Amino acid sequence: MMKRFIFSLALLTFCVFGVQAQTAGVGLKAGLNLANIGGGDLSSGKTRTGIHAGLMGAFGLAPGVFLQPELQFSMQGEGVRDTDEELHLTYIHIPVMAKVMLGEVFNLQFGPYGSFRVGDVKGGDATLRESWNSFDAGVGLGLGVGDASGFTVDARYLYGLTSVNDAQKFEGAGNRLLQLSVGYFFGGNR
Numbered sequence: 001m002m003k004r005f006i007f008s009l010a011l012l013t014f015c016v017f018g019v020q021a022q023t024a025g026v027g028l029k030a031g032l033n034l035a036n037i038g039g040g041d042l043s044s045g046k047t048r049t050g051i052h053a054g055l056m057g058a059f060g061l062a063p064g065v066f067l068q069p070e071l072q073f074s075m076q077g078e079g080v081r082d083t084d085e086e087l088h089l090t091y092i093h094i095p096v097m098a099k100v101m102l103g104e105v106f107n108l109q110f111g112p113y114g115s116f117r118v119g120d121v122k123g124g125d126a127t128l129r130e131s132w133n134s135f136d137a138g139v140g141l142g143l144g145v146g147d148a149s150g151f152t153v154d155a156r157y158l159y160g161l162t163s164v165n166d167a168q169k170f171e172g173a174g175n176r177l178l179q180l181s182v183g184y185f186f187g188g189n190r
Contacts, residue, residue: 048075048076053072106143106144107144108142117134138159140157
């Protein structure tokens with residue numbers, strides 16, 4: 001039920017603002033992921049390094065305020081505790097960020113995200129592989145730099161609010177993700 005609600009909310013946001021807002025740009029972005037799993041009674045594990053890449057749009061809502069929906073392929077997971085092995089979780093990641101300009105080039109970003117796990121879970125405890133949830137949702141906060149030429153550089157922290165695994169030891173534990181990105185808006189944007 002929660003999955004459908006969040007997916008419907010994201011789809012509605014794309015449709016409403018896409019029709020009513022002035023389009024400011026469409027672009028590509030890619031970068032580095034530093035991911036782990038933490039929260040609940042589970043301490044954060046080792047960081048797993050991965051990548052993300054995808055599309056982004058920006059819709060002007062008011063002077064200096066944009067809605068920036070994105071669609072990303074995102075490699076997440078964590079380094080497994082007490083081993084050198086990594087847990088590989090791969091998602092289609094859909095953040096919908098409000099972007100507020102702080103002067104001419106800096107911006108503050110915040111908003112929700114939803115993610116759908118794709119592919120098989122690799123690594124980690126084999127007995128837990130079937131209990132990894134296929135949906136993740138949370139909130140993000142970030143800072144960015146961009147100018148009228150269309151180039152952007154972003155740093156964003158995403159905090160998962162849904163449990164990533166149904167196993168008792170993961171109760172209340174969610175994805176934690178730091179993304180460092182570079183991007184380009186075709187036609188210019190900030």
